[in-house]
Amino acid sequence: MKKNNIDIFITGAGLAGLLASIAFSRKGFSVVCIDKMDVKNHIDNNKKSYRTTAFLEPSKKFFDEIGIWTEIKKYSCPMNSLKLVDTKLLNDHLKIEATKTFSNESSDTLGWNIKNNDMIKALFEVAKKEKNISLFSNTTIEVFEINDEFVDISLSNKKQFNAKLIVGSDGRDSFIRNELNIKSTTKALGQNALTFGIQHEKSHNNISNEIYYSGGPFTTVPIKNNSDDNYSSVVWMDEENATNNLMKLDKTSFEQEINKRSADILGHLKLVSQPQLWKMRTQVAKRLISFRAVIIAEAAHVLPPIGAQGFNMSINDIKCLLKKSIKNKFKLGEPRMLLSYERERLVDMNFRVSSVSLLNYFSKTDNPFLKIIRSSSIKYLFNFNPLKSTIMKLGLGSQ
Numbered sequence: 572m573k574k575n576n577i578d579i580f581i582t583g584a585g586l587a588g589l590l591a592s593i594a595f596s597r598k599g600f601s602v603v604c605i606d607k608m609d610v611k612n613h614i615d616n617n618k619k620s621y622r623t624t625a626f627l628e629p630s631k632k633f634f635d636e637i638g639i640w641t642e643i644k645k646y647s648c649p650m651n652s653l654k655l656v657d658t659k660l661l662n663d664h665l666k667i668e669a670t671k672t673f674s675n676e677s678s679d680t681l682g683w684n685i686k687n688n689d690m691i692k693a694l695f696e697v698a699k700k701e702k703n704i705s706l707f708s709n710t711t712i713e714v715f716e717i718n719d720e721f722v723d724i725s726l727s728n729k730k731q732f733n734a735k736l737i738v739g740s741d742g743r744d745s746f747i748r749n750e751l752n753i754k755s756t757t758k759a760l761g762q763n764a765l766t767f768g769i770q771h772e773k774s775h776n777n778i779s780n781e782i783y784y785s786g787g788p789f790t791t792v793p794i795k796n797n798s799d800d801n802y803s804s805v806v807w808m809d810e811e812n813a814t815n816n817l818m819k820l821d822k823t824s825f826e827q828e829i830n831k832r833s834a835d836i837l838g839h840l841k842l843v844s845q846p847q848l849w850k851m852r853t854q855v856a857k858r859l860i861s862f863r864a865v866i867i868a869e870a871a872h873v874l875p876p877i878g879a880q881g882f883n884m885s886i887n888d889i890k891c892l893l894k895k896s897i898k899n900k901f902k903l904g905e906p907r908m909l910l911s912y913e914r915e916r917l918v919d920m921n922f923r924v925s926s927v928s929l930l931n932y933f934s935k936t937d938n939p940f941l942k943i944i945r946s947s948s949i950k951y952l953f954n955f956n957p958l959k960s961t962i963m964k965l966g967l968g969s970q
C-alpha cells in the first residue's frame with residue numbers, strides 16, 4: 572500500500588477540526604482530516620437545531636484573515652453588546668435587580684452568533700473544495716506509530732499517511748489524547764444546559780442578555796432570521812434535576828417557564844424549536860503535546876457555555892499552532908515548536924478556565940449573601956476599571 576507524505580493529520584471534523592484544516596491549507600500546508608461520523612448526514616440531521624456559537628471580534632478577524640468570513644457572515648447575526656441582568660424573586664415574578672451592559676469600545680460589534688449547523692455546513696463546503704485538504708468521513712485511525720521524522724498512520728478506509736504532525740481535535744472524549752496518555756482534570760458541575768430557539772415580542776436590538784437567578788444563567792443571543800430581529804437562541808443552564816424536569820414538560824408549560832425565567836427582558840417568548848440537553852463539565856488537559864502530536868479545542872479544554880469562551884479558545888489554539896507552524900515550516904512538529912505552543916496556550920487556557928468557573932459559581936448561587944455580592948458587583952464593581960478590563964479581556968477574547 573502506497574503511503575502519502577503530508578504535513579498535518581487532523582482527527583475530528585467538528586468546528587475546530589474543520590477550521591484548523593482550512594487555516595493550515597490556506598497557508599500552504601497539506602492536510603488530511605478524518606471524522607468517525609458521516610459529516611454530511613450529521614448536517615442534514617441537525618437542520619432544526621438552535622444550538623448556536625457566539626464568536627467574538629478577534630475570531631471574526633481570524634475568519635477574515637484566512638479568507639472565509641464571507642461564507643460565515645451569510646449565517647451570522649451581529650452582537651453589539653452583552654447585558655448582565657441580575658434578578659430577584661418577588662410575588663412569584665422575577666424582578667430585575669441590577670444590569671450592566673458591555674460593548675466594544677473600538678468597534679460597533681462585540682461578536683457574532685451563528686447556528687452550529689450552519690457553521691459546520693459552511694466550513695465543510697469550503698474544506699471539500701480545498702486542494703490541500705483530503706477529507707474522509709466515516710473513518711477512524713486503526714494504528715498510529717510515532718517515529719523521529721513522522722507519524723505513521725493507518726486508517727479504517729485502508730489509506731496510509733506519514734504526517735509531520737498529528738492534531739487531536741476529536742472532542743471531549745478524545746481518542747488521540749487517550750492514546751498519548753495525556754491526563755485531564757475533570758470536574759462534573761451537576762448542571763446541564765438546555766438550548767432552544769425563541770421568537771420574542773420585543774426586538775433583540777443585537778444584544779445578548781445573560782440573566783441570573785439561580786442554578787446558572789439564562790442567556791439569549793440574537794440570531795439571523797432574514798431581516799426579522801425577533802429571534803434569539805437560548806442557553807439555559809441549571810441544576811441537573813431542574814433541567815431534567817424541564818425536558819419532561821409539554822410546549823405550553825415549557826413556554827410558561829421560559830417566560831418566567833427571562834424576567835420579561837424581551838417581552839413575551841414563544842418556543843420555536845425542540846429543546847436539547849447538554850451535560851456540563853469542566854475538563855482541562857494537563858499537557859497539550861507529545862512527540863509530533865498536539866491536542867486542541869475540546870480535546871484540550873471543556874468549559875460551561877458562559878461568556879462565549881469554548882470555541883473562541885479553540886480558535887486561539889488554532890491561531891497559535893498556525894503561527895508556530897509557519898515560523899517552523901521546515902521543523903514542523905519538532906519538540907521546540909510544540910513546547911512553545913504548549914507554553915503559550917496553557918497560560919491563556921488557565922486564565923479563561925478559572926474566570927469562567929468563577930462566573931459560573933456566582934451565577935448559579937442560591938446563597939443570599941453571594942447573591943447580594945453578585946448584584947452589587949453588577950451595580951458598582953463592574954464600573955471599577957481593573958475588573959471591567961478583565962471582563963472585557965475575557966469577553967472580547969483578546970490574548
Ligand SMILES: Cc1cc2nc3c(=O)[nH]c(=O)nc-3n(C[C@H](O)[C@H](O)[C@H](O)COP(=O)(O)OP(=O)(O)OC[C@H]3O[C@@H](n4cnc5c(N)ncnc54)[C@H](O)[C@@H]3O)c2cc1C
Nearest residue numbers: 583585586587606607625741742746868869876881882883
Ligand atoms: C450548549 C453549548 C453552548 C456553547 N456555546 C458556545 C458559544 O456561544 N461560544 C463558544 O465559543 N463556544 C460555545 N460552546 C463550546 C463550543 O460549542 C465547542 O467548543 C465546540 O463546538 C467544540 O468543537 P470541537 O470541534 O472541539 O469538538 P466537537 O464538536 O465535539 O468535534 C469533535 C469531532 O471529532 C469527531 N471524533 C471523535 N472521536 C473521533 C475519533 N476517534 N476518530 C475520528 N473522529 C472523531 C466527532 O465525531 C466530532 O465531529 C458551547 C458548548 C455548549 C455545550
